[in-house]
Amino acid sequence: MDDKIDPAGWREWHPGETHSIETVFYAEYGSTGPGAHRAERDPHTHFLTPEQAKQFAPAIFLGGSDHWDPLQKQ
DSSP: OOTTSOTTOOOOSSBTTBOGGGTSOOEEOSOOSTTOOGGGSOTTOEEOOHHHHGGGSHHHHTOOTTOOOTTSOO
């Protein structure tokens, strides 16, 4: 991650007006580089293990009951 990433990582789009950060699932996996400030992330951030991250692989996360393969080139 570039150093332009805010160390908090996630924040309300409109602080004081919206409260979606309480209900949204914010996660990251394997972040490295000058913008990867794990210790400074918002407390709502989930840091995925390799096993947890597997469920977000494109073929699993985007492939539904129709067995669409998002990685297959047409």
